[in-house]
Amino acid sequence: MAALKAVAPDGTFTTGPDTVERLLTPGEVARIFGVDPKTVNRWALTGRIPSVRTPSGQRRYRQSDIGALLNG
């Protein structure tokens, strides 16, 4: 995984020359797919989508990963 380079006011951050990332909450991902937030958590538990954990245990999802799922 690339090193963290910069953080923008809107929450996006860069990890490489042309890499812009943003983390989505379970609720946001759920609304995108039209499913329950618990379902998104289940996808993470079963390894269907990568997830990032906050120090307190909550899950966050990379915007790029979700976008890839929407496009096949």
Added chain:
Amino acid sequence: MAALKAVAPDGTFTTGPDTVERLLTPGEVARIFGVDPKTVNRWALTGRIPSVRTPSGQRRYRQSDIGALLNG
């Protein structure tokens, strides 16, 4: 391939400058047309309706596609 940009509280999300999307479940589409969910499933299989797949394989339908069918 449009990149995911933002997610609204009502479930709509944008993939481009003027693109707003929302995904519907097979049951919702079935109730709209007054048919069995299986029939909606077949419409997707025969290519009559574009469909988006969840990571687990279930189908979701773009509200814009359904609206286009209702108006055409």
Added chain:
DNA sequence: TGAGAGTAGGGTAATTGGGGCT
């Protein structure tokens, strides 16, 4: 410090996909 929204768990009922049949 308190209020409200969101999230993580678990448990159970409902929905979905697929094949086959009508």
Added chain:
DNA sequence: TGTGTCCCAATTACCCTACTCT
């Protein structure tokens, strides 16, 4: 050919309580 129905396994939604974040 298109649709509805039955079956089964897998997946998801809704119920609850507790914890986290704004």
